[in-house]
Amino acid sequence: MTGVKIVGVGHYAPERIVDNQELETWFDTSDEWITSRTGMKRRHWTSENEATSDLALGAARMALAHARLEPKDIDAYVVATVYPDYLFPATACIVASRLGAVDKAAFDIEIGCSGFIYGLTVTSALVRSGVYKRVMLIGAETLSKLVDREDRGTAVLFGDGAGAVILEAAEQDSFLASELGSDGSNPSILLVKAGGSRRPLDERALDERADRIHMEGREVFKFAVTKMISATDAALAKAGIAKSDVNVLIPHQANKRIIDAAMKYLDIPPERCMVNIQEYGNTSAASIPIALSEAVNAGRVKPGDVIVFVGFGAGLSWGAVVWKWA
Ligand code: UT7
Numbered sequence: 001m002t003g004v005k006i007v008g009v010g011h012y013a014p015e016r017i018v019d020n021q022e023l024e025t026w027f028d029t030s031d032e033w034i035t036s037r038t039g040m041k042r043r044h045w046t047s048e049n050e051a052t053s054d055l056a057l058g059a060a061r062m063a064l065a066h067a068r069l070e071p072k073d074i075d076a077y078v079v080a081t082v083y084p085d086y087l088f089p090a091t092a093c094i095v096a097s098r099l100g101a102v103d104k105a106a107f108d109i110e111i112g113c114s115g116f117i118y119g120l121t122v123t124s125a126l127v128r129s130g131v132y133k134r135v136m137l138i139g140a141e142t143l144s145k146l147v148d149r150e151d152r153g154t155a156v157l158f159g160d161g162a163g164a165v166i167l168e169a170a171e172q173d174s175f176l177a178s179e180l181g182s183d184g185s186n187p188s189i190l191l192v193k194a195g196g197s198r199r200p201l202d203e204r205a206l207d208e209r210a211d212r213i214h215m216e217g218r219e220v221f222k223f224a225v226t227k228m229i230s231a232t233d234a235a236l237a238k239a240g241i242a243k244s245d246v247n248v249l250i251p252h253q254a255n256k257r258i259i260d261a262a263m264k265y266l267d268i269p270p271e272r273c274m275v276n277i278q279e280y281g282n283t284s285a286a287s288i289p290i291a292l293s294e295a296v297n298a299g300r301v302k303p304g305d306v307i308v309f310v311g312f313g314a315g316l317s318w319g320a321v322v323w324k325w326a
Contacts, residue, residue, distance in 0.1 A: 003173030010062025039256025043159030080115025113313025115285030163289025
C-alpha cells in the first residue's frame with residue numbers, strides 16, 4: 001500500500017451571475033429572505049449551450065496547470081455529477097477526450113451532493129492500492145438547468161460550477177480516514193422523478209414538473225445538520241484526531257445556517273471553516289472542490305494542515321474524509 005496526496009486543484013464557474021436582486025424580479029422573494037435563510041447572495045448559471053462537461057473542462061485545465069501536468073499524465077478521470085451531459089455516455093469520457101487524453105479510464109459517480117466525498121474515497125483507494133499513479137476527480141454540476149425556475153423554494157438555492165483535484169501516489173499518506181453512509185428508504189425527500197427507469201412508458205402519466213428537483217427543505221435541513229456532525233465525529237475518531245486539531249473544515253455549501261449549526265455543535269471555530277456560499281449557492285458535488293481550490297489559492301491551506309471534507313445530499317447520503325495536506 002502506498003500513500004496519496006493532492007498535487008493540483010482547480011475550479012470554474014460560468015460567467016453569468018444571477019444575484020438575489022434578479023430573483024426578486026422572477027417571483028415573490030427578497031434579498032433579505034434569501035440572505036438570512038441561506039447565506040446566498042449570488043450564483044453562477046450556465047447559458048443555454050453550456051453543459052456539465054464544459055464546466056468540468058475548465059476546472060480540469062486549471063488543476064492540470066496547477067500541478068504542471070499534461071492530460072496524458074493522468075491515468076483515470078472521474079466526474080462526480082447528478083446532471084451529466086447525457087444519460088450516457090459518462091461525462092468523464094467526454095471530458096477526458098476533450099482534454100486529448102484518449103484511451104484513459106473514465107467513469108462517473110452519482111451520489112448527489114455527496115459525490116465529491118464518495119469520489120475522494122474511491123479515487124484515493126485506486127491510488128493507495130497501486131492501481132493508478134494519478135487520478136483526476138472532478139465535481140461538476142449544472143443544477144440551474146434542473147430546478148423548476150418557477151419554484152422559489154428551490155430555484156434560489158442552486159448554482160452551477162466545477163471543482164477538480166489531481167491525486168498522485170506519494171510516500172506520505174494524506175488520506176487519514178473516511179466515513180460514508182446512505183439511507184434510501186425515502187427517496188422523495190430529495191428527488192428528480194423522471195429521467196430514469198421508473199419513468200412511465202405513457203408520458204401523460206407524469207406531472208409536468210417530474211423532471212425538476214423536488215425537495216422537502218425542512219426534512220433535508222434536519223438530516224443535514226445531524227449527519228454533518230456524526231460523519232465528522234466518526235471520521236475523526238477513525239483517524240485518531242481530536243476536533244481541536246482540525247485546521248480547516250470544508251463543508252458542502254448547501255445553507256450557511258446548516259454549516260453554522262454543525263460548527264457550533266462540533267465546537268470548531270468559524271474561522272477554521274471555509275464558506276463561499278454567498279458567491280456560488282449550492283453547486284452540489286462541485287461545492288467542496290470549488291471551496292478547496294479557492295482555499296488553496298488564498299493560502300488558507302498549508303502543508304501539514306488537517307482538513308475535514310464533509311457533505312450530504314440526495315440518497316439520502318452523507319460522508320466525511322479526513323485529509324492531511326502535503
Ligand atoms: O444539497 C442538499 C440539498 N439541499 C439542502 O440542504 C437544503 C436544506 N434546507 C434548507 O436549506 C431550508 O429548509 C430552505 C432554505 C430550503 C428553506 O428554509 P426554511 O427556513 O426551512 O423555510 P421553510 O421551508 O420552513 O419556509 C418558510 C417560509 C414559507 O412560507 P410560509 O409557509 O411560512 O408562509 C415558504 O413558502 O418561507 C417561504 N419561502 C420563501 N419566501 C421567500 C420559501 N422559499 C422562499 C423564498 N423567498 N425563496
